[in-house]
Amino acid sequence: MSFSEKDRTLTSTDAPVPVGAHALGDALALLRASPPLVQCITNIVVAQWSANVLLAAGAAPAMVDNQNEAGLFAAAADAVLINLGTPYNDTAEAMLAAVTTAVANATPWVLDPVAVGPLAWRTELAHALLAVGSPTVIRGNASEILALGGGTGGKGVDSLDTPEAALTAAQSLALRYDTVVAVSGAVDHITDGNRTVRVSNGHPVMTQVTGVGCALGALIAAFAGTVDDPLIAATAATAMLTVAADGAALSSIRPGSFAVALLDELSDVSPGSLAERVRLS
């Protein structure tokens, strides 16, 4: 890939690549050695899939998403995922409770602002969650990140924008909330506002399987519960999912069998193969 002039300017401060491939392999080795307990408050579409992605990768999912227990459970979790795919009044309360506990305990938490922008209620919910405290990582597609930064957002759950177009918004969002922003797309962009990493693994068939992006959010939470540097955590998760997708696409680029192969490949990725196969820039 080639960078536009604008990209060069924006990333001029962080060349060379701020995250090394070996740090990603090390993160995976740590995750496998001590599986993080990831509390997922996510949506009804991807709940099973996200749990299976976490299990295949080596993490321990726990979906405690009712308002009576979510806050309490967050105190025991190694990381918390908040995904706004299908929020309801009850689960919105659970999200706020879990984030409140996570912030109080300095437990890593990840915000996946699905469809934020065109939908006012969940956009307010996202801002209410951000007001409790800074997430460790925000993961979204370009439209969602633009919307969270003040733009208008996408059409439904799909992005109308490219990660490249959202990079400025991502960087300023990262600085504003002292967080890491991961923008998913053909090339994934991950930034803490100062340092930016790009991961260029993956395959277009990933967009034909529901919840691949949502599962990435869950995987980022797992790595955020494993390593201290959120930029490494978000990059390791992105690398792991897309390296596995590269492998799965060699088996099949038809959506049903690709999804099955993706879980298989996630369980096969080793620290060594992750470091070797990831394409960082």
Add this chain to the structure above:
Amino acid sequence: MSFSEKDRTLTSTDAPVPVGAHALGDALALLRASPPLVQCITNIVVAQWSANVLLAAGAAPAMVDNQNEAGLFAAAADAVLINLGTPYNDTAEAMLAAVTTAVANATPWVLDPVAVGPLAWRTELAHALLAVGSPTVIRGNASEILALGGGTGGKGVDSLDTPEAALTAAQSLALRYDTVVAVSGAVDHITDGNRTVRVSNGHPVMTQVTGVGCALGALIAAFAGTVDDPLIAATAATAMLTVAADGAALSSIRPGSFAVALLDELSDVSPGSLAERVRLS
């Protein structure tokens, strides 16, 4: 297949077949050229599966099913699916809001009255939705269609009746609500009350995979958001799903691998192969 005398009488006004195979291929070409945004308010069992079926077929699913956003979002959707599989008080409110918007904007909407009949609360909900305005298509199994037309319905989610036995009820339901009724079964029957089409593709293993019927409802919504004639929309969706099932059954008739192959085949069906392989009568 052969028709009973009763069927001959009922369909005497609509011979020859009122929908041509090429119109179905054309509908699929349109859908692929401009993927419809389908708002799905569906059940927790089939949410992932329905989204994956829509994605594999080429449509864009969006599950916005909370009462704070469902009405607003319907204004942006190309079609709305209402599936009564696991309704709750909250999502029932969301369904009414989405249908109200759809009717006001003349946006196509599809009603899938899962288990209507033996269960009074959802039966009332179905009638409350119908009272807002006519759906574009009603899709159900024979027992559900009979129940919606005033009969007693089936046992749980399974049909105790054949589509043939439900055809009179389907035709009068279609005329009463000025809609199209699609009755799923070994031979699918689709009628607007005057015209009736039968699709005889498909395989019995489809009944061993949960949510194949529900996914058909979603696919009908996608086609209803693509073409103007609801009879063509319902027939194209039925044809696409069952033609794909024919292909998948060649790979496997065991339920796990059949379901995977069905998604693969849906992504492979072309306008040409759809028109060629569908069996209409």
Add this chain to the structure above:
Amino acid sequence: MSFSEKDRTLTSTDAPVPVGAHALGDALALLRASPPLVQCITNIVVAQWSANVLLAAGAAPAMVDNQNEAGLFAAAADAVLINLGTPYNDTAEAMLAAVTTAVANATPWVLDPVAVGPLAWRTELAHALLAVGSPTVIRGNASEILALGGGTGGKGVDSLDTPEAALTAAQSLALRYDTVVAVSGAVDHITDGNRTVRVSNGHPVMTQVTGVGCALGALIAAFAGTVDDPLIAATAATAMLTVAADGAALSSIRPGSFAVALLDELSDVSPGSLAERVRLS
């Protein structure tokens, strides 16, 4: 496997094996001949998977889990599954209504106390359900069974204890509630307090697929709706799932393709192969 001295003492009253392999095959033949209607009030993670497991095995799942209908529907069901994976205020009410009907009608019901112990609200809910009347079977991992018996429970949804360590608790729980307790693990232990059966089929990859234990709960409900002896029902379900897992593991021990193969194998298990392949002790 070898038994510890403690195990010998505990099981000294029930040697030889209290359930014969042929009784399990007979139970499966009955289930296939007359598919039980299983009402599942379960969690959003495993709803689709549990339905697909039941369909593949030959049963008829019905997920009626709202508080307006759950009690009424239980009167028509052959068995009721209550799974505490993701309870909400609304579905907790539905659970209580369904169990009340089940107890009143002597309809078999199964309690799967997911994550009971560390989470107070669902632990109270479990005890509220038990106070309505005795379940036919309680199925859980070792930590959940220990917690329900008064211990502290596990970490999230995973067990920190072995079935062997939970056997005393399982036996006293069974006697206290006049029920059968099935403790899942590398070797499954099933007891009515006096008689104890062990099933040693299965493969570790089962723990890498979400909801395998939850699906076992659903399958136990299906068998409890088929045969009168709950010990045979719980053992038959455990045998069927783990014998199918043995077959699936021959195809693949990678989690994505294993899960697909497990559904395939469930549909293939015959009464004869079940009786032949199960390893009871």
